Structures are given as C-alpha cells and as structure tokens.
Amino acid sequence: MPQKSGLKSLHNAASSNPIQRMGLVLDHLVAALGEDSSSPLRRAQILVDIDAHPNTTQTEVMDRLKINKSTMSREIDWLYDHGCVIRQAGQQDGRLIHMTTCGYSKKSLSFALDYADHSHKNLQKFIESLITVFANPKPTLRDAKLLVSATELGDASRQELFARAYKAPLTTNIRTLEGLVEQGLIETDSES
Amino acid sequence: MVQKFRAAQTTIDGLETAFLGLTGYVMPDHDLTWSFNNDRSKGKSGTAPTPPVAPK
Structure with a gap:
C-alpha cells in the first residue's frame, strides 16, 4: 500500500490544472477555518502564519502581517473560539500568550500546503495575491472561489456558477456574485 | 436567453x-x-475530493 506521502503525490498529480489546484487550496482553507466560507482571506492568512510559527504571539503575527491590533484580536478570538488554535501562557512571562494551530485546522492546512510545495511562504503569497485582486478590502474565501469558478468555466450561467460555489442561501450567492460584478471582476451580458 | 458571466481579464x-x-x-x-485560458477545457475545480487517509 502506498504511504501517505505517495497518496498525496498521486492526488496532486491528478489535479494538474492550475485553476483546479487553486480551487482545491481554497477548499482546504475553508476546511481549516471550520467550513466557514464567509471567512475573510485575511483570517486565512493569520492562520497560515500561526501554523508557520508555532508558539508565536499575537504581537509577532501583527508585525509580520502588518495587521492592526483590533482586527488581530478579533480574528484571534474567532480562531480560538472555533478550535483552530490553542493559546498558552508563556512559561517565563505569563502575560505573553503563545498560539499554535491544532486539530482539524492543522490537518487541513497540511493538505493546502501540499499544493504549495509544502511552503507556508508560497501559501501566503497565494493568499496575498488573491487579496490584491479585489477592490473590496475584506474579500472572503467565498468571493475567491466564485472568481476561480468563473475563470475556469468561461461563459457560465448563474446556476452553473452557483453549482461550483460553497453552499449558502441563494441570496448570499447572488449578493456575492453581484459584488464581484460591481468590482469589475466578473463581466456579464445584458439579459434579453 | 440566459444571462452569462465570465471572469474579467484583470481577474x-x-x-x-x-x-x-x-x-x-x-x-x-x-x-x-x-x-x-488554455487550460479551461481540461478539468473542473469543483469541491475538493476527500483527502487521502493514512493507513492505521
């Protein structure tokens, strides 16, 4: 029986289409964030940074990602509340809280890293590049998935796009699509 | 006629x-x-397949 790494390699090889790979990476990031596809890409970036630096502190993450303190505190609380990270008081200074990814988040991130040559830096570049695509300052994983699907499908109907999108109420998907059209990221024909 | 959507070139x-x-x-x-554009016909992104599981 092939070893785990062998299976992963086969899995990756079967997904050689660049767009398909990006879709899969987004799927794994959503899984790492508790299947919450409305998570901002910035949250995924914070999680990847913590995974890359086990036992890191909030201040260190803020410095590396240039994120303001209020946003950072909110996102760390979310990650902790959803079981994505554990927090431990420092042994030398109890005021310092150290964070490490855990459980399903760590496992799902490892799958995402398979597509990034096992490099957190590459995965961060991917997320950062995605963020810069949007005019919206807080793009979500749902936004990104819809863009990837639209790029892959070419001309597609609303139904075809939503079939590829993350599960959500129809109104949510419509609002997401309309937002992308407003930003000029997805073009549409006039309805006739 | 069904309304069609496509990714903009900037996307x-x-x-x-x-x-x-x-x-x-x-x-x-x-x-x-x-x-x-050259790869569109080769596959679909869809949902991630079930990740491989290590043998116990």
Whole structure:
C-alpha cells in the first residue's frame, strides 16, 4: 500500500490544472477555518502564519502581517473560539500568550500546503495575491472561489456558477456574485 | 436567453499571479508562457475530493 506521502503525490498529480489546484487550496482553507466560507482571506492568512510559527504571539503575527491590533484580536478570538488554535501562557512571562494551530485546522492546512510545495511562504503569497485582486478590502474565501469558478468555466450561467460555489442561501450567492460584478471582476451580458 | 458571466481579464491576470505565488515560481519579465485560458477545457475545480487517509 502506498504511504501517505505517495497518496498525496498521486492526488496532486491528478489535479494538474492550475485553476483546479487553486480551487482545491481554497477548499482546504475553508476546511481549516471550520467550513466557514464567509471567512475573510485575511483570517486565512493569520492562520497560515500561526501554523508557520508555532508558539508565536499575537504581537509577532501583527508585525509580520502588518495587521492592526483590533482586527488581530478579533480574528484571534474567532480562531480560538472555533478550535483552530490553542493559546498558552508563556512559561517565563505569563502575560505573553503563545498560539499554535491544532486539530482539524492543522490537518487541513497540511493538505493546502501540499499544493504549495509544502511552503507556508508560497501559501501566503497565494493568499496575498488573491487579496490584491479585489477592490473590496475584506474579500472572503467565498468571493475567491466564485472568481476561480468563473475563470475556469468561461461563459457560465448563474446556476452553473452557483453549482461550483460553497453552499449558502441563494441570496448570499447572488449578493456575492453581484459584488464581484460591481468590482469589475466578473463581466456579464445584458439579459434579453 | 440566459444571462452569462465570465471572469474579467484583470481577474484572470490576478489569478495567474496568485497561482505562480502558490508554486513559488519567480516569473522573469514578459514570461507568460501559459495561460488559464488554455487550460479551461481540461478539468473542473469543483469541491475538493476527500483527502487521502493514512493507513492505521
């Protein structure tokens, strides 16, 4: 029986289409964030940074990602509340809280890293590049998935796009699509 | 007639850059040797298949 790494390699090889790979990476990031596809890409970036630096502190993450303190505190609380990270008081200074990814988040991130040559830096570049695509300052994983699907499908109907999108109420998907059209990221024909 | 949607060129360019970042590829100037447009017919993104499970 092939070893785990062998299976992963086969899995990756079967997904050689660049767009398909990006879709899969987004799927794994959503899984790492508790299947919450409305998570901002910035949250995924914070999680990847913590995974890359086990036992890191909030201040260190803020410095590396240039994120303001209020946003950072909110996102760390979310990650902790959803079981994505554990927090431990420092042994030398109890005021310092150290964070490490855990459980399903760590496992799902490892799958995402398979597509990034096992490099957190590459995965961060991917997320950062995605963020810069949007005019919206807080793009979500749902936004990104819809863009990837639209790029892959070419001309597609609303139904075809939503079939590829993350599960959500129809109104949510419509609002997401309309937002992308407003930003000029997805073009549409006039309805006739 | 059904309304059709497609990715804008800026989106395609942005996703190409994102993919290159994912692979760690450092793109030399003007080296756009491939395009997503050429790959559209090869597959579908869909939902991630079940990840492989290590044998116990």
